[in-house]
Amino acid sequence: MQRYRSSIHMQFDFPDPHLLERYVLTPSHCKVLNGILEGVSEKGDKHSHLLIGPYGTGKSLISTILCQLLSRKFSEEWSKRLLEQAEMIDTQLASLLRHVNDGQITYIPVLVNGKTGSLSKIIIEAVYRALHQAGIHILTPNEASAILSTVERWKQSYPEAYSAFLQFLEERLIGEKEWSKRIRECNEKFMEEFIAFYPSVTAGTEWTYVHDTYFIEDLESLTKELKAKQLGLFIVYDEFGRFLQTFENLDSTKNMQDLQSLAEFADRMDNMQLLLISHKHIRQYASDDQESIRLEFEKIEGRFRHYTLENDAGTYLQLAQEAMRDINEDSMEHNSELITVDSLRRFSLFNEFTSYQLEQGILTSLYPVHPVTLMLLPQLSNIFGQNERTLFSFLSDHERDSLREHIQQQRTGYYYADRLFRFFQLEAAEIKEQSALELYHYVVPYVDSQRPLQHRIVELLTMWSETRMTQKQPVTIPFLAFALGVEDKEAEAELEYLANAKIVRYNSVRGQWELFNGSSIDVEDLISKKSASTSLKLREIMEIMDSHLPVTFILPYEYNDKMDMLRYADIRFADVSEMMDSNDKDWPGDDRIWFIVYENLDQYDDPSAVMQQLNKPYLAVFPTFSTEKVLPYVLKYKITEQLLHDSALLALDTRLKSELNLIREETSLKIRAFVDRYFEFTKHEWYSGTQRVQIKTSSDLEKLISIRLLDKYPYSPVIRNEAFNRNRISAIQRRALIDVIDRLIHQPLEPSLGITGYGPNYLIFATALKNNDYLIDENGNIHCNESFEAIRQDLIRQLNSKPIGQLLELIEIMQNAPYGVRSSVIPLLFVALLRDLWDQLLFYSHDMMVTHLNGASILEMIELADSFEYRYYNWSVDEKSQLIEACRKLKFPVEACSSFLQASEFLLQWLRNLPKFTQVTQQLSKEALWVRDRIRSTEVDPYSHMKQLVADVDLLVAAKEEMELFMIRNEYELEKRILTLTEQPSFDSFFEVVSRSREEAIGKNSKLMTVSNADHLTGGVIDRVAEHLVGVVRADWSDSTEELFLNQIKYEWELLMSDKEVAVSINQTLDVNQPLSKKSQTLYANVKNMLKYAGRDVSKQELKQLLAKLLHEL
Structure with missing residues (x-):
């Protein structure tokens, strides 16, 4: 026997005369009937309808009833019974039913069940099939009529093709008349066979047919002809969601256009109704699709009137009462004692019902179904069954563990909830990961088979947890005893036994008993x-x-x-x-x-x-x-x-x-x-x-x-910027903060700090500075409100009382009471409130001054404030005057005169631009050396050393001039010393001697012989000779390099002029490829190693001279 009552298939079940037996009209069905019958009765302008609901809620059943109602298939008896139910529930529906019964138009049901493909083709074929079944012969431009027309044309004009066609039918053992009937019925098998046969008689031309060229036009002509016969079309598309799920990108737009046109056409026709049946709204099928498709779905959905079928408690009980009326009447005659309302009220099962509803609607009308069974049944149906369909199976069918089987086995007594475990066959149900059913399969082997109550408890706990009913009613001992119809002590004893076996446990957190798959270890021990x-x-x-x-x-x-x-x-x-x-x-x-x-x-x-x-x-x-x-x-x-x-x-x-x-x-x-x-x-x-x-x-x-x-924080500044005024800020806010601090440092006088637009940086400036009246005037003076001024004065007092200290001390002033400034705001206020003293503040880390401060470095410095030191220098009026005077005499630009720090950076830059020789030489006056050292020291402590420098401006100016002229003076002195060493009156005579020596002794190895004759004809003679001899330009020299150069000059000159110099001339040709004996190879290796290692400190020139002498003597 089937486990559940089968679902309604409209095309197959529509002719079933027993389908309407025991039908119960519910409020949700009333809404559907009201809406559609309003359109039929011309009281409503909507003829396009969308029926939505989960499985088993009766969507197909109510649609079938509508089809039979509008096609006048009802028996007079059933029509009368439906009218009586409507009068009890909805008088408006009763009025509409009378109007429909008296109406002139009879509707032809056009049924479509879950088909996919081209919407226009599906609808046209369904209409044609419905008309054929109704015995109405109106030509419609569909593929079936096109096939029949083609065969008729062959018969009249193409006898060879027709003969081949008859042979085609003979091979399939079917006559032409029967074949034509199957084609009119749109039998897909026969149509596909013909399409495959078609190319054999058309020289290979494939069958082509445009299904949807005149979709709406053909429907319009068809409905007009039907109206003349007092007929109409009631198109019902069941399982429409399946059609929507199979959309392809290329077809979706076309199908949606056809659907929109169909809905609009139905609304303007008096004899046409369109009903789509789905499990959810049209737009929900496009949730994962492209945005354009989703918007199109929403627009289409607006063309339909919506109805939703839901399983509310009242409807569920009404259906149950109707389905088990005969069982209830028979059971009440043999019932011994009913559960009282007071005992049911102990548990939060039916809180929404009054005492009268509990007594009459549940305890009396639904006996022998136990109230816990009644509560659990719809929840299990939603998961393992088919909603209302399962309810009718349970109440009406003679299946195993159903209600009727229970009555057959025992005439009295309740049907308790644990039997639903077997009715739904949960033992064999699909197991989901970490579900109650999975836990059940772990623990059930350890349940004592000799104690049936244990099995009942485990089954009920499984179902109660699986349906999440524990949120509504915890499983306590009284509830468990009530649900299973046993005494509290009996339930408690079995629970204790199961708890000792680690099959169940009492969850004290939730206050309920639950299944438990405990370990094999005694954890408590x-x-x-x-x-x-x-x-x-x-x-x-x-x-x-x-x-x-x-x-x-x-x-x-x-x-x-x-x-x-x-x-x-x-x-x-x-x-x-x-x-x-x-x-x-x-x-x-x-x-x-x-x-x-x-x-x-x-x-x-x-x-x-x-x-x-x-x-x-x-x-x-x-x-x-x-x-x-x-x-x-x-x-x-x-x-x-x-x-x-x-x-x-x-x-x-x-x-x-x-x-x-x-x-x-x-x-x-x-x-x-x-x-x-x-x-x-x-x-x-x-x-x-x-x-x-x-x-x-x-x-x-x-x-x-x-x-x-x-x-605690009376002077905390008000900064109305929640995203910024906090200890931790986002990366966007951090970048904006860095930008504002950079602008405070470099362009404090610009309106709004030069910020354009209204981005995060402007919001920080406006909320933190502008709204607190912060302003720097043209003279560099800071103006701000009371809270900012209080912070500023405390910072200045700390700087004056302790000019050198830990940066953390300044930060803590803002961070602690009475200000309590947030960590992200501190860097901004630190710069803003001390901006007029900024040039007098220096920061050090491990005695190294932090230079080139910007927004990013200030944030990093404040985050690591305990690792940094500040130094504050109070700049007096006299010091300012001295600096301005020094800058005037040194001809420095105006910006270099704004502070000692700026002046020191300018002087350092000037010194670094001088030749390296000037920067390192000791061939300067003591005063110039002192000034140079002070300038270098300003890199570490600009204020102290700049004070010393500007204290004697004339000395600074003279030293600066001396260092700038050093290279010229050094060149002049080198010329004098070279001429003294070579005992030559001038460089012209010096080069004449060199040139003459080059012509007379080709074997001499002095580097002076390789000096170009043209070197003395142009300026910079010393520089070219120096670079030629020592390989380093004079600008990069040191004092040691100069000494090396003079020694080299002396040596090369002596080498050039020595009377002992031997000119070696070898006229014979040496054969360097002559093989060496072993003894010669050993001698070669020894000489080579001796020259290589023993002569490491000997110049190459002397080595060459040594080899020349050896060669000459040998």
Whole structure:
């Protein structure tokens, strides 16, 4: 026997005369009938309808009823019964039914069931098929009529083709008359065979037919002819969602255009109705499609009137009462005792029903179905069945474990919920991962087969969890006994047995029993043994309690709304000594609520005395209880955490981790219950500083924190920019902040700092600076509001009182009370409020000055403020005058005279642009050397050394001139020394000697002989000779290089002029390819190594001379 009643297939079930038996008209069906019959009766202008609903809600059934109603297929008896039901539920529907019965137009049902492809082709073929079945012969331009026309044309004009066609039919053992009938019925098999045959008689030409060229035009002509015969079309497209799901990109637009045209055409025709049946709205089928397609779907959907069929509780009960009326009447005669309303009211199953509805609608009318069964049945149907269809199967069919089988087996007694497990055959149902059914299959082998109640309990727990009914009604012992029709003690005893076997467990977190696949390890015994050797420190206890706080901070809404920023007070467990030793600078929040902890009540001290001794404005809560009662749970929690991190233990049983997690969760519940006692505000003593305060609600606590924060941060600047005024900001805000700081440094006088547009950078400038009246005038003076000015004055006082200090000291001024500036705002205010003193501030890290400050480097510097040092130099009027005078005499540009820092950078740049020789030589006056050293030192400490430099402007100017002329003077001195060394009166005579030596002794190896004759004819003789001899341009020399050059000149000149020089001339040709004997090879290697290693410090020129002498002597 079939498990569930089969669904309605409109094309097959439409002629079934028994389909309408036992039909129950429901409110949701009334809405559908009302809407469609309004269009039929000409009271409504909508003839295009969309019926939506999940499986099993009766969409196809109500559509079939409409088809029979509009085609006048109803028997008079059934029509009368439908009218009677309508009069009881909806009088308007009853009026419409009478009007339809008296109407003149009879509708021909055109049924389509889930077909896909071209919409126009599907509709035209369906219309043609419906007309043929109704015996109405009106030619329609479809493919079937085109095939028949083709065959008729062959018969009249092409006898050879017709003869081939008759042979084609003979091979298939079918006559022409029967074949034509099948074609008119649009039989796809016969049509496809003809299309395959067609090319054999047309010289290979394929069959072509345009299905949708005149789609709407043909329908219009057809409906006009039908209207003349008082007929109409009722097109019903069942499973329309299947058609939408098979759209292809190329066809979707065309099909949607056809659907829109069809809907518009139906609305303007008096004798045509269109009904589409789907599981969801048209637009939902395009959710993953292109945007254009989705918009097109939404537009099309607007052409239809929508109806939704849903399974509401009232309809469900009404259908159940009707379906089991005969069973109920028979069972009530043999019923011994019904469940009372009071016993049902103990559980949250039917809270929406009144007592009368419970008694009459459920307990009486639906007996012997148990109320829990009735609650569970639709939920299981949604998952494992087919909604209302399953309901009728259960109530009406004689299937195994159905209601009727129950009546046959036992005349009295309730049908309890656990039997639904077998009715739905959940033992063989598809198992989803981590589902209750999966857990059932794990534990059911361990259930005692000799105790049937255990099986019933496990089956009910499985179904209750699988349907998520635990959210509506937890599975307690009283509920379990009620659902299974047993005593509480009996259910409790079986649960205890199952719990010992680790098949079920009581979840104290949710307060219910549930299936449980426990491990093979006795976890409780393991925890008990570890408890004996595990200790707990007070700080550990408080940390575990901290992790169980229901809220870890309190938001002061009044303060935050007033200041338009986010501050909060964090909550922390501590003992009295820890609170006394704490520093509010280390708190993560802006304020703190101390939850005082006592290990035992002997530690309890008078809270007033404690706060007097502390003498700090802390907010503390003093309870009247200790942690003694919660300590076992805290210890168990700690041990459970340790076990969860023991990989070797967890490897023993894969189920152990899950079991430990459950134990930890239950232990956390106990700890959390203890922690929650601190939030019973009126039961504790609250102190704000030395003053006791009354806190009754969380709202009182929020208001108190708002007052405390207003007292703590009275001068906190108002910055109405939530995205920026916080400790952590996004990357976009950070880039915007860097841009604003860069503009503050480089163009502070520009209107709006030169920011254009209204991006994040402008929003930071406007909310943080402009709205606080921040302005730098033409003289560099800063103007701002009261809160900014207070911060600024504190920063200046710190700089004046401590010119050198840690950067963190300046940051903490803004960060701490009474300002409490957020971390992201501090870099901006730091630069903005000290912008007029910016050139007098230097920053150092490990004694290295930070140069070229910009927005990014300032952010990094402030984030690592404890690693940086600031140095502030108070610039006097005399120092300013001295600098201006020095810059005037040095002819520096105006921007270099604005500060010592700018002047030092300009001087450093000037010095670095001088030749390297000038920068390193000691051949300067003592004064020039002192000035050069001071200029270099300004890179580390510009203010101190610039003060020394500008104190004697004339000395600075003279030294600068001396260094700029050094290369000219050095060239002149080198000329003199060379001529002295060579004893020549001039360079002309020097080059004459060199030239003469080159002609006389070709064997001489002095480098002077390779100096070009033209070198002395142009300027820069010294530079060219120097580079030729030492290979380094004079501008890159040092004093040592100069000494080397002079020594080389001396040596080369002596080599050139030496009378002992031997001119070696070898006229014979040497054969370098002459093979060497072993002895010669050894001699060669020894000489080579000796020259290579022993002559490492000898110049190449001397080595060459040595070899020449050896060659000459040999």
